[in-house]
Amino acid sequence: MKIAVAGAGIIGACTAWAAAKQGHAVTLFEQDSVMAHTSQSSSKLLHGGLRYLETGQFALVKKALHARRFWLAQAPHLCRPLELLFPVYEGRGRPKWQIGIGTKLYDFLAAGSGFPRSRWLSKAETLERSPALLSDGLKGAFSFYDAQMDDFALGRWVVDQCRSLGVNVEERHKIETLAELDGFDRIANATGPWAMALRRQQGGEPAYTIDWVRGSHIFIDREQKQALMLPIPQEKRIFFVLPYQGKTLIGTTEIRQNHPEAERPSETETDYLLAAYNAYHSEKLTAADVSGSFSGVRPLLKSAANPSDATREWAFERIGNVLHIYGGKWTTAQLQGEAALQELLK
Ligand SMILES: Cc1cc2nc3c(=O)[nH]c(=O)nc-3n(C[C@H](O)[C@H](O)[C@H](O)COP(=O)(O)OP(=O)(O)OC[C@H]3O[C@@H](n4cnc5c(N)ncnc54)[C@H](O)[C@@H]3O)c2cc1C
Missing domain, CATH: 3.50.50.60 (FAD/NAD(P)-binding domain)
Incomplete structure (x- = not known):
């Protein structure tokens, strides 16, 4: 045809x-x-989407967990497995048991996809991998795997x-x-x-x-060794701090728009991402540390x-x-x- x-x-x-x-x-x-x-x-991220488990999207998560393998097999020069840590703090964000159930379910749905299983890391192990994280109130972290492209x-x-x-x-x-x-x-x-x-x-x-939902990211000109997934303080949302091409990539936001064109990340979005990062790190970032940014519009089903x-x-x-x-x-x-x-x- x-x-x-x-x-x-x-x-x-x-x-x-x-x-x-x-x-x-x-x-x-x-x-x-x-x-x-x-x-x-x-x-x-080539990912199952750990957080989509909370909204019951099990079939989608399973499909995506297995789809990661396709890309790693087809184009290993352009993507790689990535270990992420989900740190758990006393009295902040989701309780440890809840994230534990989520990561176990993620393992179960990923069975046969060839990725390592999730595991709990002690506070000392977490800080060894990510020394910049705030130590006060840190209980440890769940380690789980996705891929980066x-x-x-x-x-x-x-x-x-x-x-x-x-x-x-x-x-x-x-x-x-x-x-x-x-x-x-x-x-x-x-x-x-x-x-x-x-x-x-x-x-x-x-x-x-189509629900047009803009998402913005910022770059910090410093190498990030460990990928992190963290809850935005006082919100249900999560954000990522990722190593990317020798820099730190922090994102993302979710801003509803009434048109399909991506607008430049706003100052408010940059401040929001910096505040989220600063809530978990002793060394604080300011707008002067931001070396670049980009945004895209998700074409979501309303x-x-x-x-x-x-x-x-x-x-x-x-x-x-x-x-x-x-x-x-x-x-x-x-x-x-x-x-x-x-x-x-x-
Ligand atoms: C901030 C953000 C973070 C995300 N993170 C992830 C992630 O980590 N992992 C993941 O799996 N997914 C992620 N997504 C989702 C994923 O990026 C999108 O679902 C996907 O890229 C959408 O691809 P698309 O081809 O539909 O859209 P697009 O990439 O926008 O492609 C549509 C193309 O159509 C062209 N076009 C439009 N109109 C016409 C026309 N009339 N004639 C010819 N060409 C036309 C446009 O120029 C455009 O190039 C993220 C999305 C966003 C915004």
């Missing part, structure tokens, strides 16, 4: 890849350059796989109207945060709505009043020969691409 895919973020690239592997004639259209938007602005490079690698299978990649080619794609047998709308723009051209009430609780699942809507793709995660993009192709070929 002649298949057009609009949008060369990771979801469009994986859809094009799945179609090309089956021998279809695929053109991938991208309004800017490949991986120019959300797919290069993630937290760089260079999202921009890994996404471009997928597009290279597409090209090597004959996919025609057209950058700087915006699909203004679906009518432009009349010559194609099937069309996939994989435009992520922009999905509603093409969907609306078909009329009727869309089956899903499903919860609080964006933090919104599902990270994907959904499809098929109208005529067009498949609209909504939501999803980087980690599960390859599975999502395969599933999108199946829907597209029906």
